[in-house]
Each structure stands twice: as C-alpha cells, then as structure tokens.
Amino acid sequence: MLNAQANLNHTPLAGLYIDGQWLSGSEQLTVINPATEAPLATVAGGDAKDVEYAVQAARQAFPAWSKTSGAARGVLLRKIVSGVQERRERLIELQSRNNGKPLFEAAIDVDDVIATFDYYARLAEALDGQQDSTVTLPSEDFAARLRREPCGVVGLIVPWNFPMVTTAWKLAPALAAGCCVVLKPSEVTPLPELELADIIAQSGLPAGVFNLVCGTGLAVGAPLAAHPNVAKISFTGSTAVGVQVMQRAAETIKGVSLELGGKSSLLVLADADLDLAVELASGGGFFNAGQMCSATSRVLVADELADAFLERLKARAEAIRVADPFEPEVEMGALVNQAQYQRVLGHIARGVNDGARLVCGGKRPADLPRGYFIQPTVFTDVPLDSALWREEIFGPVLCVRRFATEDEAIALANDSEFGLVASVVSRDPGTADRVANALQAGLVWINAPQVIFPQAAWGGYKQSSIGRELGPWGLQAFQEIKHVIRAAF
Ligand code: NAD
Numbered sequence: 001m002l003n004a005q006a007n008l009n010h011t012p013l014a015g016l017y018i019d020g021q022w023l024s025g026s027e028q029l030t031v032i033n034p035a036t037e038a039p040l041a042t043v044a045g046g047d048a049k050d051v052e053y054a055v056q057a058a059r060q061a062f063p064a065w066s067k068t069s070g071a072a073r074g075v076l077l078r079k080i081v082s083g084v085q086e087r088r089e090r091l092i093e094l095q096s097r098n099n100g101k102p103l104f105e106a107a108i109d110v111d112d113v114i115a116t117f118d119y120y121a122r123l124a125e126a127l128d129g130q131q132d133s134t135v136t137l138p139s140e141d142f143a144a145r146l147r148r149e150p151c152g153v154v155g156l157i158v159p160w161n162f163p164m165v166t167t168a169w170k171l172a173p174a175l176a177a178g179c180c181v182v183l184k185p186s187e188v189t190p191l192p193e194l195e196l197a198d199i200i201a202q203s204g205l206p207a208g209v210f211n212l213v214c215g216t217g218l219a220v221g222a223p224l225a226a227h228p229n230v231a232k233i234s235f236t237g238s239t240a241v242g243v244q245v246m247q248r249a250a251e252t253i254k255g256v257s258l259e260l261g262g263k264s265s266l267l268v269l270a271d272a273d274l275d276l277a278v279e280l281a282s283g284g285g286f287f288n289a290g291q292m293c294s295a296t297s298r299v300l301v302a303d304e305l306a307d308a309f310l311e312r313l314k315a316r317a318e319a320i321r322v323a324d325p326f327e328p329e330v331e332m333g334a335l336v337n338q339a340q341y342q343r344v345l346g347h348i349a350r351g352v353n354d355g356a357r358l359v360c361g362g363k364r365p366a367d368l369p370r371g372y373f374i375q376p377t378v379f380t381d382v383p384l385d386s387a388l389w390r391e392e393i394f395g396p397v398l399c400v401r402r403f404a405t406e407d408e409a410i411a412l413a414n415d416s417e418f419g420l421v422a423s424v425v426s427r428d429p430g431t432a433d434r435v436a437n438a439l440q441a442g443l444v445w446i447n448a449p450q451v452i453f454p455q456a457a458w459g460g461y462k463q464s465s466i467g468r469e470l471g472p473w474g475l476q477a478f479q480e481i482k483h484v485i486r487a488a489f
Helices: 048-066 070-086 088-099 103-127 163-177 190-201 217-226 239-250 274-290 303-319 338-353 406-414 429-438 471-476
Strands: 016-018 021-023 027-033 038-045 132-135 142-150 153-157 180-184 210-213 232-236 255-259 265-268 298-302 357-360 377-380 397-403 421-425 443-446 479-487
Touching: 016 048, 016 190, 027 088, 027 190, 038 190, 048 142, 048 153, 048 180, 048 210, 048 217, 070 088, 070 103, 070 163, 070 190, 088 103, 088 163, 088 190, 103 163, 103 471, 153 163, 153 217, 163 180, 163 190, 163 232, 163 471, 180 217, 190 210, 217 232, 217 239, 232 239, 239 255, 265 274, 265 406, 274 298, 274 303, 274 397, 274 421, 298 303, 298 406, 303 357, 303 377, 303 397, 338 357, 338 397, 397 406, 406 429, 421 429, 429 443
Parallel strands: 153 180, 153 232, 180 210, 232 255, 265 298, 265 421, 298 397, 377 397, 421 443
Antiparallel strands: 016 021, 016 210, 027 038, 132 142, 142 479, 357 377
C-alpha cells in the first residue's frame, strides 16, 4: 500500500504498472499538498517508450481477455469494488491531501467510484447471452445478427479535479466491455490512481489487461493519443488539450470520446424557492472550489427575485468556511496548485477590469497565508462579451445576471460554445420541464443538487463533449458493432 507521507524525501514511488509489474520511469513528478504547498511525494513517471511497452502488454493480453465471459469480468470488477471499499478511508484521505478538497467531498468521490464499478460489474454480467441480437431484415432471403465486441486496446487520459471518479467512469466500462487499458492519470494528482492501481494489481486481473503510466501530458498523453495500436482514446480534460488529442488520434483514425469544459447556467425562475436557489447556486459554484466542468458558474435570476437572491447569496458565500480539508466543518478547500490559483485570480482581476461588479470574495482568505485558497467569489453586472462570462474559470467564481423573461433566460444560458449541464429552480413542474427541454445541455437538474448516478448519461452538447459516459452509453463507447448477414440456408 502506498504511503504518500512516508514517501516524503525518500525514493520516488514507481509510477508505472505495466504487464503486472510495478516499474519506475525516467521522469520525476513532484506531487504537492495544495492546502500546505508542501511536497507530498515524488512519483517516477514515464515517457513514449513506456507507453510503447504498455500498449504492447495490453495488445498481448487482449485476445484472451476479450474472450472471457461477462460473468468472469463481473467477478473481477467486484473484487475492485471490495478493494476500494476496504481502503475507503485511505482513498478519501489521499484524494483530500493530493487535490485539496474537503474530506466529505472526497468521500462522495470514493463512493461514486464504488457505485460505478459495481454498476459496470452488473452490465458485464448482463452481456452474457446478449452479445448477439437478431436484426429483422425486410427480406426472407437473408438473416442478420448484430454482435457487440470490445474495441481493443484503449487509452484513458484523465484530469485532476475528480481524479478517481473520472478514471472509474472510463476504466469500469472499458474492462466490462472486454477492452485492455492504458491509463494516464493527471501528473498533478497521481496518488489516488496509484492506490487504485494497487487495488487492481491485487484483484487478480490478468497481467496486461490494466496498465498505468504516470507522467506529463507531453511525455505520456501525446504518444498514447497517437499510438497506432490504440483503438480508442477516452479523454477528460480541457478543451484545448482535447483538440490536440483529437488531432493526434485523427492520424490513425482512432475513435475518441471527449469530456471537456463547460460554462453552465443555473436558472432561478420567478416562482423559485429562494432558499433552495441560493443553496443550489452555492453548491454549483463552490463545490470542489468551483473546479468542476459542471460548475453552474452563470446564475440567471428572474428580475423580481434578483435583489433578494444576491443579498442571500452574498451572505451564504461569506459564511462558507474555507480551510484545510482536514479541519472540522470545512466547506471549501484549496485549489489544486499554484498555476490554477494564479489563473483564477487572473480571471477575477480581468473581470474587474472588464467592468464586472465584485459582490464578495475575490482574494485569498486573510486567515490562510499558505495554500492555494481563494474566497468564494460572486460577481454581478458582468459584460456579456467578457472572459468572465464566456470562459471556463474553473475556480470558486459565480456570475449573477438578472433576466426579464423565460425566453431571455434560455437564450442567455444557450449563448455559449459549451453545453455540458444546466440547473433550473422553479415551483412549477410544467415550467421547469419546458425550460429544461429548451436548454442545450447534456444533463439538466431541476430543483436538485448536482447528483450523479452511474445509470444516467454524462456528457454535453457543443464543445463540451463527444459521446456520453456512464449508463449503457458508457459501455457502448468501448464496443464495436459487427453485423453478420447470411443468406438463408
Ligand atoms: P488538461 O487538459 O490540462 O489535462 C487533462 C489530462 O490530459 C492530464 O492527464 C494531462 O496530463 C493530459 N494532457 C495534457 N496535455 C496533453 C497532450 N498534449 N496530449 C495528451 N494528453 C495531454 O486538464 P486539467 O487541467 O487536468 O483538468 C481540467 C479540465 O478538465 C477542465 O477544462 C474541465 O472542464 C475538464 N473536465 C471535464 C470533465 C467532463 O466530464 N466534461 C470532467 C472533469 C474535468
């Protein structure tokens, strides 16, 4: 078992798990605790030759693994579930230490990982007997069947904001489908994935089915995305890197699933419950210190509620306890690293320069001289052409804007290059459904916090996504479709 604290100033952790062996790579990654700025561990990451080795191992394992029964794959996925359950506390701690999020948030992540592996264990089991289905043709001379097969060796590239969750959403369905995997975690938060890899290493999965290569995007992610023997890349991260991944994948016409950025809205309609709206705005903006692709960072409020809403949201934001994730009653932790901290402060300064009105926050909390902490921040009167309104900030920053009509609110929400999620607050089910149907977003919550279930699809419209994760769609993303048509015997 890894011990990131014990590792401090000691030998680098092996950051490669290839063909059933732990290995060290040539690159040294320093992993920090963002709440203290202190180094947590050094991880030896890999490069293109390690990617080559991992892809080869996965290729060799594929013929046997792809032929295992769904039931057998389900058994192994359930062993991973048990392993994560056994190390739940340890994984929660690692998530918080490496990412800066409060323990209660890290617990939600780890429970989501358990639920996701459990769900795909069931889907794997259900594959038996369903691999082939009959297709009815308009001819008695021919018969057809449709066969779903695992698509091969897949590359999974994930970010740092929900490290183990984004991994589980890809890894569990890929293994359930019968694919072999090369996983590249974020170089910023590799510790939770290293622990997960250790659990997988002990689950009895055949060597080469699951491979992990820690490292930077350029050293490991880029060669993985370009590798000719990788059938598919499933990537979660920024839009800019998503474009590069797609370009590299295009060279060998490999399939891509992309989960990218967002600039999502929460719509507070005229009949909304104001207290609920304030809670949902606060959760949608400040959970995970706002480092969420699904952050509802635009809050659109009906004219008649706007003054009262802003007053209550300001009071709520100012009352949020920002602190080290291990402090009692902490509500918001640290941003993930210095680069992200400076990026968000830069957005705040630029927003003020562009004429937006700062309602509260905008700075480092006075009682936290160290660590990458930023106060929950609320802006209003944000110009519609400003970066604050249009770009993904990925920090605890909300922009509140009033609207006069439902149509105006929908138009404001849809006026974005992204379309990941949206939230609607209204007491009237008909109104809420009408607005939800008009929004260009892959997931709309009505009067609900951002609850996510493995059974429901994840992904968005426009530049937020290509494809969908979770549910049966997440499994199909790792399957090829084969039609067999034969002449009648
Ligand atoms: P990022 O794009 O910088 O990095 C994501 C991953 O890609 C990392 O593992 C990184 O090492 C790797 N990478 C970097 N350059 C690469 C390259 N040239 N080729 C291949 N791989 C490369 O993103 P991040 O800063 O880690 O995460 C934040 C971003 O992730 C935000 O934009 C957020 O919206 C997005 N995100 C989206 C979802 C979603 O479901 N839509 C979920 C979580 C995060």
